[in-house]
Amino acid sequence: MPIDPNESPSRRVLAIVPAYNEAGSIAAVCRELAEHLPHVDVLVVDDGSTDGTHRHVPSTARCVRLPFNLGIGIAVQTGYRYAFEHGYDMAMQIDADGQHPPEHAAALIHALAESGADLVIGSRFLDDTPGNYRPPAGRMMGIVILRRVIRWLGGAAVTDCTSGFRVAGRRAIRCFAHWYPDDYPEPEVVLLLSRNGMAVVEAPIVMTDREHGETSIPFHRGVFYVLKVSFALALDTFRKPWPDPLLKPDPSPPASPADPAASETTP
Amino acid sequence: MTPLPPSTLAILDQLIHHWPRTLILLLVGLTLIGLTLRSLRKQRLNERYVLLFVLTGIPLIGVAIWPDAVVFLERVLSIEKATMLTLGVTVYFLLTTFALLSIVSVQERRIQTLAQLVAMMREEREGSGDGTDQPPAGDAD
Numbered sequence: 001m002p003i004d005p006n007e008s009p010s011r012r013v014l015a016i017v018p019a020y021n022e023a024g025s026i027a028a029v030c031r032e033l034a035e036h037l038p039h040v041d042v043l044v045v046d047d048g049s050t051d052g053t054h055r056h057v058p059s060t061a062r063c064v065r066l067p068f069n070l071g072i073g074i075a076v077q078t079g080y081r082y083a084f085e086h087g088y089d090m091a092m093q094i095d096a097d098g099q100h101p102p103e104h105a106a107a108l109i110h111a112l113a114e115s116g117a118d119l120v121i122g123s124r125f126l127d128d129t130p131g132n133y134r135p136p137a138g139r140m141m142g143i144v145i146l147r148r149v150i151r152w153l154g155g156a157a158v159t160d161c162t163s164g165f166r167v168a169g170r171r172a173i174r175c176f177a178h179w180y181p182d183d184y185p186e187p188e189v190v191l192l193l194s195r196n197g198m199a200v201v202e203a204p205i206v207m208t209d210r211e212h213g214e215t216s217i218p219f220h221r222g223v224f225y226v227l228k229v230s231f232a233l234a235l236d237t238f239r240k241p242w243p244d245p246l247l248k249p250d251p252s253p254p255a256s257p258a259d260p261a262a263s264e265t266t267p
Numbered sequence: 268m269t270p271l272p273p274s275t276l277a278i279l280d281q282l283i284h285h286w287p288r289t290l291i292l293l294l295v296g297l298t299l300i301g302l303t304l305r306s307l308r309k310q311r312l313n314e315r316y317v318l319l320f321v322l323t324g325i326p327l328i329g330v331a332i333w334p335d336a337v338v339f340l341e342r343v344l345s346i347e348k349a350t351m352l353t354l355g356v357t358v359y360f361l362l363t364t365f366a367l368l369s370i371v372s373v374q375e376r377r378i379q380t381l382a383q384l385v386a387m388m389r390e391e392r393e394g395s396g397d398g399t400d401q402p403p404a405g406d407a408d
Binding site for chain 1: 379382383385386387389390
């Protein structure tokens with residue numbers, strides 16, 4: 001079935017593109033997003049790049065420039081804050097390195113609208129298309145371990161917990177604007193949303209290998225990464241990141257997340 | 268059998284016979300507390316940090332007045348002096364580190380939030396991307 005989210009532009013969708021030193025690919029990613037999803041607003045969050053990434057952002061996209069590098073979690077949260085403050089219905093995360101083909105973004109948006117879930121994760125393991133990117137064996141093993149840890153700790157059964165290609169609904173946007181994990185956000189978000197009663201589902205996507213830039217997690221650190229993430233996930237079971245009013249299906253937010261005092265959450 | 272605390276006379280006797288040690292410890296303790304309170308008055312140190320240093324200075328003054336307090340505690344707790352001192356110093360540094368890391372964590376969150384707000388306000392002021400797909404000559408961030 002052909003999927004065209006632009007047939008119903010009543011839903012306001014923001015594409016969040018966190019970028020750190022992605023001058024080589026950011027323009028192409030923005031242009032492809034504009035081409036495939038003309039009714040989706042694009043927000044590039046330049047996480048303190050030193051290669052002039054913001055200068056490569058085309059005029060079709062907006063660019064929020066963080067004053068210094070704050071890490072992927074905070075960069076993504078900046079996008080969610082923006083989405084919350086500007087009243088978007090959905091917010092889509094997409095990597096700036098060209099690994100997430102924008103033509104598949106429509107499938108995620110459609111899946112969120114159809115399922116009514118709070119978060120839809122694009123999983124490269126649910127699509128058997130030849131040529132779909134598969135991580136190396138070592139990293140694959142790490143992903144398998146992490147998905148089991150998440151499941152064991154009470155999280156959703158997802159196949160691609162490290163995928164950064166995902167779409168969030170209004171409730172998730174509201175929560176993320178209030179607090180977002182900044183250490184290992186992708187797997188932590190899956191666990192925290194599930195443990196707080198929100199629905200996380202997956203949709204098949206195709207990923208490509210990175211076009212430009214450097215991977216944020218080098219292969220040789222894989223084992224240590226899995227240990228650190230597992231520990232962080234275990235600690236997450238003690239967290240209460242979002243106050244109850246934010247978790248209700250359709251509440252009015254108690255305080256603006258733009259208020260620094262309101263944004264602090266004591267674990 | 269529980270050891271009895273020494274009498275006032277015994278403590279005075281020790282103060283007189285070991286006055287250089289008493290003087291040094293008193294000076295260090297009082298200087299620490301004095302500097303801390305002075306910094307507080309001049310708003311160079313927040314109250315939450317002052318507590319850490321005052322709690323460090325008070326035991327020093329206590330030991331200056333009653334040097335054998337450590338020996339007394341050794342007998343009461345049945346822990347060797349060296350072990351007790353090591354434990355005490357370790358616990359003190361752990362608590363201090365914990366307090367400071369808690370403060371740093373809160374400040375880190377605040378700085379992150381502030382940076383996000385600054386970035387979003389700058390975006391609103393300057394508008395969207397500059398419309399050039401190619402960097403200008405001499406691009407350097």
